Amino acid sequence: MEIQHDVPLAKFSTWRIGGRAETVYLPKTIAEAQEAIRICLAADQKPVILGGGSNLLISDRFSDMRRPVIRLADNFAGVTFEDDRATALAGTRLMPFCQSAMTHGLGGMEFISGVPGTIGGAVVMNAGCWGDEMAAHIVSVTLLQPDGEVKEAPASELGYSYRHSALQDSGTVVLAATLQMTRLPIPEIAETLNRLKIERNTKQPTNQLNAGSVFRNPPGDFAARLIDQAGAKGLRCGQAQISDRHANFLVNLGGAKADEVYTLIHHVQQHIRATTGIDLQTEVVLIGDFAPVPGWTPEPAAAT
Incomplete structure (x- = not known):
């Protein structure tokens, strides 16, 4: 198993933000993932x-935090198909997953194609958009429990x-998820993927560093x-900005710090x-310690 030390976590973040980790484990198999968990258990980490x-x-x-990192991404990816079901390892990227399913004439999950994440993250967060969500398609999930044992759990x-x-x-x-797909004509799946890509590129800041939707939608709104109604669209803190294209996205304009992003999140919530x-809850998961930037006052985007 590959193990890296003193790793800048920004390179693993779609925001390109984050401090350093003393140790990062990069398992390629379920057995290696178990090994990584057991190493952490033995060290009481x-x-x-x-x-x-x-x-x-x-x-x-x-x-x-003195916490090790286990990364399940491109090093832990792959998909198999049986009848109208797909089983994907947790590190499988969502667009490649949809494209691979399409070659087998399987669709119905195109809604996740533009989400910048993996199967594992989508399963944990119940990712969704365009009126659909992961929970509607999950048959079962392969889990690595805190004691290092593997368990299969139904949805x-x-x-x-x-x-x-x-x-x-x-x-x-x-570790992996088995998903219920729908058998569809390949051209129909391709058309849906392309349509959603165009719509996403039109409405979201896909050409800027972002982490997807920042806040959960409150009931009925x-x-x-x-955020737009509050006049916060385009608001800046240092090199972090509330997107002027979609107010529920925060973008890194280049060199943004985690506390700058947090300051905008905190300001919007307050x-x-x-x-x-309304208490806006974050969809983005915060890992570690954060504090608002001292003395910051709202700084709107410069006029263009």
Whole structure:
């Protein structure tokens, strides 16, 4: 198993933000993932599990946590197909997954094609968009438990709700997922993938460093609408900015710090709570210690 030391975690983040980790394990097989967990257990260390690096904000002071990292991404990827089901390792990227399924005439999950993440992260977070979500397609999940044992769990045991599962904060690692697909004509799947790609590129800042949607939509409303209505679209803190294309995205303009992103998140939450009474919950997972930038005041985007 590959093990790296003194690793800048920014390279594993779609925001390109994050401090350094003393140790990063990069397993390629389930057996190696078990080995990594058991090494951590023996050292009485709780590992941080990383996938594709989207949907999370890693503190610039991560090294202060003294926690090892286990990364299941491109090193832990692959898909097999049987009838109208697909089984994908946790590190499989979502667009390649959809493209591979298409070659087998299997669709129905095109909604995740533009999400910048992996199967494992999508399973844990119950990723969704375009009116669909992962929970509707999961048959079963292969889990690595905190004691290093492997377990197969049906979807009914995973406690799914909007952008949530019982896997979050459980210490359990998703190794693979079996997904129910739909047999469709390949041209139809290709057309859907292309249409969603165009729509995403039009509405979202896909050409800038981002981590996907920052906030969960509150019941009966949209986080982006609330942020836009509050006049926060384009707001900046250092090199972090609330996207002027989609208000529920934060972008790294180049060299942004984790606390700059956190400052914008904190400001939006406080402002929306004060003006509407709504508590916006983050969809992005925060890992480590954060603090608002001292003395920061709202800094709108420069006029173009």
